[in-house]
Amino acid sequence: xxxxxxxxxxxxxxxxxxxxxxxxxxxxxxxxxxxxxxxxxxxxxxxxxxxxxxxxxxxxxxxxxxxxxxxxxxxxxxxxxxxxxxxxxxxxxxxxxxxxxxxxxxxxxxxxxxxxxxxxxxxxxxxxxxxxxxxxxxxxxxxxxxxxxx
Amino acid sequence: xxxxxxxxxxxxxxxxxxxxxxxxxxxxxxxxxxxxxxxxxxxxxxxxxxxxxxxxxxxxxxxxxxxxxxxxxxxxxxxxxxxxxxxxxxxxxxxxxxxxxxxxxxxx
Numbered sequence: 001x002x003x004x005x006x007x008x009x010x011x012x013x014x015x016x017x018x019x020x021x022x023x024x025x026x027x028x029x030x031x032x033x034x035x036x037x038x039x040x041x042x043x044x045x046x047x048x049x050x051x052x053x054x055x056x057x058x059x060x061x062x063x064x065x066x067x068x069x070x071x072x073x074x075x076x077x078x079x080x081x082x083x084x085x086x087x088x089x090x091x092x093x094x095x096x097x098x099x100x101x102x103x104x105x106x107x108x109x110x111x112x113x114x115x116x117x118x119x120x121x122x123x124x125x126x127x128x129x130x131x132x133x134x135x136x137x138x139x140x141x142x143x144x145x146x147x148x149x150x
Numbered sequence: 151x152x153x154x155x156x157x158x159x160x161x162x163x164x165x166x167x168x169x170x171x172x173x174x175x176x177x178x179x180x181x182x183x184x185x186x187x188x189x190x191x192x193x194x195x196x197x198x199x200x201x202x203x204x205x206x207x208x209x210x211x212x213x214x215x216x217x218x219x220x221x222x223x224x225x226x227x228x229x230x231x232x233x234x235x236x237x238x239x240x241x242x243x244x245x246x247x248x249x250x251x252x253x254x255x256x257x258x
Contacts, residue, residue, distance in 0.1 A: 050160065050161060053160055054160070054214070054234065056164070058164075058165075058168060058237055058238075059237065059238055064164050066161060066163050066164060067161075068161050068163065068191070091234050091237060091238040092238060102163060102164065104161075104163060104191070108191070110192055113163070113190075113191050113192045114192060116163055116164065117163075117164075117166075117167040117188075117190065117192060118167075119164075120163075120164040120165070120166075120167035120168045120171070121167050121168065121170070121171040123168060124168055124171040124172050124175060124237075
């Protein structure tokens with residue numbers, strides 16, 4: 001069976017971080033703890049490199065930092081939420097409260113990539129964003145995210 | 151109004167699909183006919199075919215990555231836009247494009 005893209009250990013609803021880089025590092029730590037990375041430093045560097053190319057702050061208070069690299073073992077998603085907004089050089093200039101850290105190996109299965117594509121599309125939906133900002137039950141959140149079908 | 155579009159971003163994981171969704175949503179709300187091809191990490195999806203080209207008023211291409219097969223669109227007005235603008239403000243973007251087309255082509 002295909003490994004799920006997110007599990008309960010990859011969610012932090014009270015992310016405590018100072019800035020963008022801090023958020024990326026603390027969420028990457030969760031990936032490492034769950035054995036989803038081959039090389040944490042390399043992965044973080046890739047995410048930050050991508051971030052410098054153009055910010056992943058897509059607006060609506062959402063950031064989607066992501067890295068595609070051999071440093072990633074299993075395609076994964078980390079969900080982080082924070083009360084204090086983080087400056088993310090967003091498209092709409094607003095700080096970020098919801099963060100999806102995406103990790104994809106160089107050779108990822110289409111099935112996983114389709115889940116991420118589907119998530120990206122869903123993020124354009126206001127009702128879905130509202131649910132993401134309000135949900136407190138981690139299990140329900142996981143069902144919501146793993147259940148995305150293209 | 152018939153719109154064709156192709157979206158692509160550096161990693162092909164997220165923005166490609168967000169931009170496609172934003173355009174589709176905005177166009178459908180206005181009752182326009184739209185087809186958006188995505189060139190992402192999954193490869194090319196919803197590919198724009200020869201039949202699709204017929205009667206198209208405009209082609210919207212994101213300019214953050216090289217779009218494959220742009221020679222297909224010869225003879226149709228092509229607008230190059232940043233993928234960020236598509237995600238952030240699809241409405242004003244379409245307004246601008248329509249206005250531009252009206253100026254240059256009275257049939258739209």
